[in-house]
Amino acid sequence: MEMNEALDVLASLSQEARLKVFRLLVAAAPHGLAAGAIAEELAVPANTLSFHLNHLRHAGLVGVRRQGRLMIYTARCDQVTRLQDYLTAHCCTRPSGGEGD
Secondary structure, three states, rough: OOOHHHHHHHHHHOOOHHHHHHHHHHHOOOOOOEEEHHHHHOOOHHHHHHHHHHHHHHHEOOOOOEEEEEEEEEOOOOHHHHHHHHHHHHHHOOOOOOOOO
């Protein structure tokens, strides 16, 4: 994972509605949920939910598949693992040498 990708993931999860959607999809793993079920569960209008789902998809946090007429969304927990690995490798270690470290 590169820094810009990590920033996209963090920015996506930093918004309350998107974090709620992602948490709901994690709980529904591995089968996922239809967009209508997500909207109903979270009491979010369909157009607002669509905006948030697209944001999560762009960040790689959500996948989608067609099942008949339904769009089924699933959490991509592998992206969270990649973020965790990135943070551990690049943010949670202190560089050696130099002043101001």
